[in-house]
Amino acid sequence: MFLDIHNHSQTFDANIKKVFNLDITVSTLGEDLEHFFGENESVSVGIHPWSVSEDSFFEQLEVLEYLAGDSRVKAIGEIGLDKLNGPDLKLQEEVFLKQIRVAEVVKKPIIVHCVKSFNELIAIKKVVRPKVPMVIHGFNRKVDLAKELTQKGFFLSFGRALMESDLVKEALRNISLDQVFFETDDDKALVVSEVYEMAADILKINIEELKDKIYQNYLELYL
Numbered sequence: 001m002f003l004d005i006h007n008h009s010q011t012f013d014a015n016i017k018k019v020f021n022l023d024i025t026v027s028t029l030g031e032d033l034e035h036f037f038g039e040n041e042s043v044s045v046g047i048h049p050w051s052v053s054e055d056s057f058f059e060q061l062e063v064l065e066y067l068a069g070d071s072r073v074k075a076i077g078e079i080g081l082d083k084l085n086g087p088d089l090k091l092q093e094e095v096f097l098k099q100i101r102v103a104e105v106v107k108k109p110i111i112v113h114c115v116k117s118f119n120e121l122i123a124i125k126k127v128v129r130p131k132v133p134m135v136i137h138g139f140n141r142k143v144d145l146a147k148e149l150t151q152k153g154f155f156l157s158f159g160r161a162l163m164e165s166d167l168v169k170e171a172l173r174n175i176s177l178d179q180v181f182f183e184t185d186d187d188k189a190l191v192v193s194e195v196y197e198m199a200a201d202i203l204k205i206n207i208e209e210l211k212d213k214i215y216q217n218y219l220e221l222y223l
């Protein structure tokens with residue numbers, strides 16, 4: 001079975017286990033929560049840093065707390081920090097910390113969105129010491145950072161950047177496969193099997209072996 005650990009597409013494929021991401025935006029407040037899930041059996045739910053509303057984040061957090069325990073919710077995310085978009089970083093941090101606490105209560109892994117804020121992310125993990133795993137989605141940086149993050153216990157999920165960047169390929173080659181996932185995110189032109197094929201090629205391993213390994217990682221994410 002292929003695993004696509006982070007995506008926003010509402011399509012289904014019998015060969016791919018998909019974890020759909022549901023963002024608790026201000027416009028979803030007051031919506032019927034069942035409608036929110038649709039047909040999805042595996043979802044991640046969180047307040048994306050871009051969606052954090054200064055006026056409404058308490059209501060957004062209430063929705064998250066309400067949904068987090070649902071058996072269809074496999075992870076809390078994508079949540080995190082973004083220096084290029086969204087509200088003030090202080091507010092992003094406050095809401096990120098509150099969502100980490102929710103993940104700890106329900107004992108579910110966290111899907112992290114991090115843009116130009118890796119020092120802050122590392123500092124938060126060091127101080128908070130969450131017991132739940134943290135998966136950084138859409139990893140698109142160099143080998144040094146990949147090594148540092150995996151040594152600090154983060155998991156990395158690779159998508160489009162792995163198809164295009166030699167530096168990202170090198171990063172994958174130099175970290176433990178125990179801490180790796182694959183994803184398509186919001187890229188409608190990408191199928192996760194293509195990412196697996198690329199990774200198998202980079203790592204010079206059999207694709208079936210890779211599928212089993214990544215699926216095993218997924219099962220082990222849950223405490």
Ligand SMILES: [Zn+2]
Nearest residue numbers: 021078185186
């Ligand atoms: Zn995403």
